[in-house]
Amino acid sequence: MSIFSAALRFSGRNVRISRQISSCLSVSSQVLNLSKPAISAHVSNEKSMLTHGLSKGFSTHIERQPHSGDFFLRQLFDRESCTYTYLLADAYSKDAVLIDPVIELIERDLEVVKELELNIRYALSTHMHSDHSTAALKLKKYLPSCKTVISAASGAIADILVRHGDIIHFGRHQLEVRATPGHTNCCVTYVCHEEGVAFTGDTLLIRGCGRTDFDQGDPETLYNSIYNQIFSLPNMLRLYPGHDYRGRTVTSVLEEKRYNPRLTKSREEFIQIMKTLNFAHTTNNQMEHSLPESFK
Numbered sequence: 001m002s003i004f005s006a007a008l009r010f011s012g013r014n015v016r017i018s019r020q021i022s023s024c025l026s027v028s029s030q031v032l033n034l035s036k037p038a039i040s041a042h043v044s045n046e047k048s049m050l051t052h053g054l055s056k057g058f059s060t061h062i063e064r065q066p067h068s069g070d071f072f073l074r075q076l077f078d079r080e081s082c083t084y085t086y087l088l089a090d091a092y093s094k095d096a097v098l099i100d101p102v103i104e105l106i107e108r109d110l111e112v113v114k115e116l117e118l119n120i121r122y123a124l125s126t127h128m129h130s131d132h133s134t135a136a137l138k139l140k141k142y143l144p145s146c147k148t149v150i151s152a153a154s155g156a157i158a159d160i161l162v163r164h165g166d167i168i169h170f171g172r173h174q175l176e177v178r179a180t181p182g183h184t185n186c187c188v189t190y191v192c193h194e195e196g197v198a199f200t201g202d203t204l205l206i207r208g209c210g211r212t213d214f215d216q217g218d219p220e221t222l223y224n225s226i227y228n229q230i231f232s233l234p235n236m237l238r239l240y241p242g243h244d245y246r247g248r249t250v251t252s253v254l255e256e257k258r259y260n261p262r263l264t265k266s267r268e269e270f271i272q273i274m275k276t277l278n279f280a281h282t283t284n285n286q287m288e289h290s291l292p293e294s295f296k
């Protein structure tokens, strides 16, 4: 067990979380005032949907929950590995998180963070593959107060090892950690319920899903993760993937339930499809074997 994980045993993590909750509460009156425009935007959006004959229950394929005015989201792309990095922030406190920064593009990310005057609290990895996780440690060199976060199932050393159900706070916003193994043992999806968005890493891709032919891959586990943890989310929730190889940027729960060619099949057919896909092998041993790393 790492020094870090020893320090963050169950009770320790609870303390950290409740401390963050109380700091959230201390700014709640300010937050309530500031979020008024977002609430009225939601109401007028509902009114406009009814006027235009759309259902109040968000059931058409392209209805989406509007974001609050103080929720900032920027999607950044790496042309080499087709990896997405996400920068999320609370527009008022300027507290921010970076999901899956790519090591070769750290300078780009730092530039945006500096320009927007954000305080990166956490560098979150969706799983331990080098395209999603190695930059976190480098980021700490530039931003010493930034904490690295990865699933405890990774066996990695990081500032914070998260488990299913944990909540990560940045300003008044929060991300729920959902364990979604199958591509690797340690894959997680980060869900921001209030803003109707989730970051699925390589678990669910647009009209696809993560490959399961590496060491820790398992098609049945992946199918269960997607159905139980992602397809159980509201239909209009936006899903942001860890990669896209065809220029697509975002999807939704309903779109993937309807149009994902692998996931519109039965569990048995899905397993068969994943077992017979003929992926090229990577030259990156670290990805195929997902070896525990240190992010501290």
Ligand SMILES: N[C@@H](CCC(=O)N[C@@H](CSS)C(=O)NCC(=O)O)C(=O)O
Residues within 6 Å of the ligand: 129, 131, 202, 205, 208, 209, 210, 211, 212, 243, 245, 279, 287
């Ligand atoms: N189809 C990709 C191949 C790159 C690849 O293997 N991507 C991984 C995620 S990075 S480990 C993956 O799980 N892909 C699933 C898929 O269906 O693509 C390419 O065109 O380069």
